[in-house]
Amino acid sequence: MGRFVAQRLLMLVPVLLGVSLVAFCIIQLSPGDPAQVMAGMEASEADIEMIREKFGLNEPLPVQYWAFLKGLFSGNLVSLRYEAPVMEIVLPHLKNTLILASMSIVLAVLLGVATGVCSAVMRKTWVDYLATVLALFGVSMPVFWWGLLLMLLFSVKLAWLPSGGMGTFAHLILPSVALGTSSAGIIARMTRSSMLDVLKQDYITTATAKGLVRSVVVGRHALRNALIPTVTVIGLQFGQLLAGAVLTETVFSWPGVGRLLVTSILSRDFPMVQATLVIVAALFVFVNLAVDMLYAVLDPRIRYHGR
Amino acid sequence: MKNRRFLLFVLTVLVLFVASSAFGAASTTLTVGQGAEPVELDPQNITDNPSEEVCFQIYEGLVGFDVEDGRLEVAPRLADSWEVSEDGRVWTFHLKKGVVFHSGAPFNAEAVKKNFDRLLTGKYKRSSLFTPFLSEVKVVDDATVQFLLSMSFGPFLHTMCHTAAIIIDPTSIDSGVEIKNNPSGTGPFKFKSWQKGDRITLEAFDKYREGKPAMETVVFMSIPDDNARTMMLETGEIDIAERISAFEVERLKKDQNIALTIQPGMRVMYIAMNNLDPTLKDPKVRQAINYAVNREAICRNILKGYARPIDSPMAYAVNGYAPVEGYKYDPQKARALLAEAGWKDTDGDRIPKKGGKRLELNLWSPNGRYPMDLKTAEAVQGYLHEIGIDAKLSTMDWAAFLAATSVKPEENKSQLFLMGWSPSTGDSDWVLRPLFHTKQWIPEGGNRSFYSDTEVDRYVDIGMTENDPEKRKAAYLEAQKLIIADAPWLTLYVLDNVNGRRSNVKGLVESPLELIFVKGVTKE
Numbered sequence: 001m002g003r004f005v006a007q008r009l010l011m012l013v014p015v016l017l018g019v020s021l022v023a024f025c026i027i028q029l030s031p032g033d034p035a036q037v038m039a040g041m042e043a044s045e046a047d048i049e050m051i052r053e054k055f056g057l058n059e060p061l062p063v064q065y066w067a068f069l070k071g072l073f074s075g076n077l078v079s080l081r082y083e084a085p086v087m088e089i090v091l092p093h094l095k096n097t098l099i100l101a102s103m104s105i106v107l108a109v110l111l112g113v114a115t116g117v118c119s120a121v122m123r124k125t126w127v128d129y130l131a132t133v134l135a136l137f138g139v140s141m142p143v144f145w146w147g148l149l150l151m152l153l154f155s156v157k158l159a160w161l162p163s164g165g166m167g168t169f170a171h172l173i174l175p176s177v178a179l180g181t182s183s184a185g186i187i188a189r190m191t192r193s194s195m196l197d198v199l200k201q202d203y204i205t206t207a208t209a210k211g212l213v214r215s216v217v218v219g220r221h222a223l224r225n226a227l228i229p230t231v232t233v234i235g236l237q238f239g240q241l242l243a244g245a246v247l248t249e250t251v252f253s254w255p256g257v258g259r260l261l262v263t264s265i266l267s268r269d270f271p272m273v274q275a276t277l278v279i280v281a282a283l284f285v286f287v288n289l290a291v292d293m294l295y296a297v298l299d300p301r302i303r304y305h306g307r
Numbered sequence: 308m309k310n311r312r313f314l315l316f317v318l319t320v321l322v323l324f325v326a327s328s329a330f331g332a333a334s335t336t337l338t339v340g341q342g343a344e345p346v347e348l349d350p351q352n353i354t355d356n357p358s359e360e361v362c363f364q365i366y367e368g369l370v371g372f373d374v375e376d377g378r379l380e381v382a383p384r385l386a387d388s389w390e391v392s393e394d395g396r397v398w399t400f401h402l403k404k405g406v407v408f409h410s411g412a413p414f415n416a417e418a419v420k421k422n423f424d425r426l427l428t429g430k431y432k433r434s435s436l437f438t439p440f441l442s443e444v445k446v447v448d449d450a451t452v453q454f455l456l457s458m459s460f461g462p463f464l465h466t467m468c469h470t471a472a473i474i475i476d477p478t479s480i481d482s483g484v485e486i487k488n489n490p491s492g493t494g495p496f497k498f499k500s501w502q503k504g505d506r507i508t509l510e511a512f513d514k515y516r517e518g519k520p521a522m523e524t525v526v527f528m529s530i531p532d533d534n535a536r537t538m539m540l541e542t543g544e545i546d547i548a549e550r551i552s553a554f555e556v557e558r559l560k561k562d563q564n565i566a567l568t569i570q571p572g573m574r575v576m577y578i579a580m581n582n583l584d585p586t587l588k589d590p591k592v593r594q595a596i597n598y599a600v601n602r603e604a605i606c607r608n609i610l611k612g613y614a615r616p617i618d619s620p621m622a623y624a625v626n627g628y629a630p631v632e633g634y635k636y637d638p639q640k641a642r643a644l645l646a647e648a649g650w651k652d653t654d655g656d657r658i659p660k661k662g663g664k665r666l667e668l669n670l671w672s673p674n675g676r677y678p679m680d681l682k683t684a685e686a687v688q689g690y691l692h693e694i695g696i697d698a699k700l701s702t703m704d705w706a707a708f709l710a711a712t713s714v715k716p717e718e719n720k721s722q723l724f725l726m727g728w729s730p731s732t733g734d735s736d737w738v739l740r741p742l743f744h745t746k747q748w749i750p751e752g753g754n755r756s757f758y759s760d761t762e763v764d765r766y767v768d769i770g771m772t773e774n775d776p777e778k779r780k781a782a783y784l785e786a787q788k789l790i791i792a793d794a795p796w797l798t799l800y801v802l803d804n805v806n807g808r809r810s811n812v813k814g815l816v817e818s819p820l821e822l823i824f825v826k827g828v829t830k831e
Contacts, residue, residue: 032706040354042741045750047435081346089503148534155542163538166505253530255504268706
């Protein structure tokens with residue numbers, strides 16, 4: 001297992017180099033000059049040149065890429081927009097996104113798994129149909145619209161919860177519900193279908209024939225085996241929440257990494273965009289690794305061996 | 308049973324916790340929702356409006372703008388009085404005594420000199436606002452300072468009201484501290500903290516020269532989504548919401564807890580035309596485009612009435628503005644002018660052609676940079692279609708837009724492009740000189756339409772160097788008349804500034820420069 005983890009971590013190096021190179025090329029190819037954006041509309045050529053000089057933006061591209069890599073690994077990479085070390089800005093934003101994504105995934109798993117199990121166990125009853133409708137609703141509702149509706153009801157009409165910003169636990173509730181709803185829908189659908197497969201297996205019939213109560217059959221024998229594909233989906237969903245929380249973060253004024261990334265792209269803050277993409281990619285890899293390791297916990301037959 | 312009790316306890320705590328945090332802040336805390344996050348708080352290095360707004364609460368200049376009936380008047384701040392020499396090249400300021408910076412350091416002539424010496428090094432983004440005319444700042448005595456100019460500069464006092472001229476604590480400059488993240492000035496509020504991406508918190512300065520402000524704490528929150536900002540105002544989570552969308556105004560007017568301020572701003576929106584373009588270099592084509600567009604209808608239907616058509620490139624509140632007659636909507640006249648320029652309908656299909664080719668033009672617009680920018684461009688496209696011009700509309704993000712319109716003349720592919728301009732000094736000079744003077748052609752300055760007229764240049768130069776306000780106004784009136792006759796732009800409208808506040812918020816000062824000043828605010 002240790003060797004497997006080490007191998008996977010080693011794989012991070014080429015993955016992250018690839019991500020950094022792709023991010024660098026894309027942002028360099030996009031039209032727009034960061035020096036011009038920073039200098040403003042009325043800036044003279046001299047003002048713009050001064051900024052290019054200051055940040056090395058007039059250096060050849062390979063030199064700029066090398067400077068980016070060096071800066072990234074030494075921690076000295078400087079944001080063009082904030083003129084401050086990138087890590088000082090990205091890490092607090094990343095922490096905020098992690099808080100939001102974690103809360104959302106917890107909600108999504110609780111809701112999704114519970115709905116999926118009920119739906120499968122009570123197949124073709126009104127519970128199943130209702131759960132299917134709710135799951136479809138969750139998957140299809142655009143997050144910015146759903147977020148606004150939640151705000152209108154719980155903040156404007158009922159005045160129960162704050163509508164935006166960050167500060168207390170209350171601030172976390174609406175954005176995590178808005179963000180987690182879609183994942184809950186996907187997890188519910190996946191749990192339902194894998195539970196249905198498992199419930200048809202012979203060992204479930206045997207367990208029932210032995211006289212075990214229904215909750216033990218479903219909870220201990222069926223659910224655990226049905227969870228493996230669900231865990232894959234949960235892992236992927238969590239990865240997506242990390243990078244894809246931008247709309248939720250905008251609607252709820254949540255100072256997360258998605259919003260930072262969009263602002264940085266619009267202002268052509270090259271170092272910030274590249275560093276953020278590399279960090280988010282690294283997190284994605286870690287989440288996938290964690291999911292792989294979780295398989296072994298769920299199914300003791302699965303063992304990893306390094307090659 | 309035990310479990311149930313524990314669960315009940317947890318739920319009660321949670322509900323109390325949630326409820327306590329959902330409701331409004333203390334009556335001595337003012338929360339302002341800004342549409343974008345400030346970039347930094349070093350006033351000599353900022354180019355964005357949100358940063359300027361926060362800086363103006365922390366720092367003060369020697370002079371500043373008072374807002375009277377929506378117009379800006381230069382008024383004393385850290386200077387009590389000033390005079391100018393006969394040749395207009397020496398400005399002497401008499402400074403207020405007993406003023407201190409947030410650090411406790413005294414404000415005096417040395418502090419002023421240190422600030423302008425820093426600016427004149429040319430290392431800051433706003434250095435170029437002063438380097439063309441300011442040679443040196445001289446300390447006469449502790450409370451008197453002289454600005455020695457390389458030439459007489461008419462808009463000097465207005466330029467001194469700009470953020471670039473507000474006074475930073477000299478001890479911050481000497482210590483090498485990062486001013487952009489640790490600002491210190493003489494203003495009513497001192498900097499407390501900045502949670503990047505979220506909020507900047509200021510606290511009342513108890514030694515402020517006019518007395519400690521009523522608000523103990525002022526929070527500037529970055530809330531980029533228009534709907535979210537409005538909702539947070541409705542729920543009372545913020546006390547002031549800037550830049551309310553025109554679509555929300557009628558709904559908010561019905562809410563008794565909310566008061567709205569709607570006043571014309573200084574931002575003029577226009578479609579710039581590339582005057583070097585083979586088609587657009589003919590003034591008749593440019594005039595035809597001006598006659599073709601119904602600006603009243605655009606203001607009424609797209610901006611919901613929260614914009615006002617204007618003929619001048621300068622808004623009403625700009626110092627030196629004079630009413631001038633422009634182009635009234637007249638599509639027939641537009642077609643006639645196109646025909647005079649050689650674009651005629653020869654085969655009865657109502658589409659003017661020249662040499663068998665249809666009149667086609669690029670129309671570029673940013674999307675989301677200004678209120679309803681793309682919708683306005685779409686309307687213009689429609690009006691141009693009515694007179695037979697095929698305007699091909701494309702939109703791009705701001706960085707790409709700036710890059711595309713900033714290409715040097717020989718490689719520039721722009722034809723028509725939508726932009727907005729608000730002069731940060733509040734003076735005509737900062738409209739007509741950067742946008743119309745021949746020496747300011749991109750990339751040297753901001754003249755993106757490559758307009759050039761020796762008479763206009765002469766009048767703009769007079770306005771820049773003349774100190775007599777009446778003579779300046781007369782020169783600018785002549786310049787405006789010439790510019791309107793030449794039609795280098797299709798001038799559209801002045802945007803209204805719409806800000807919302809909770810009804811219990813009193814004493815807020817709102818400037819047409821899209822800035823608010825909170826030092827006199829109280830919450831009832």
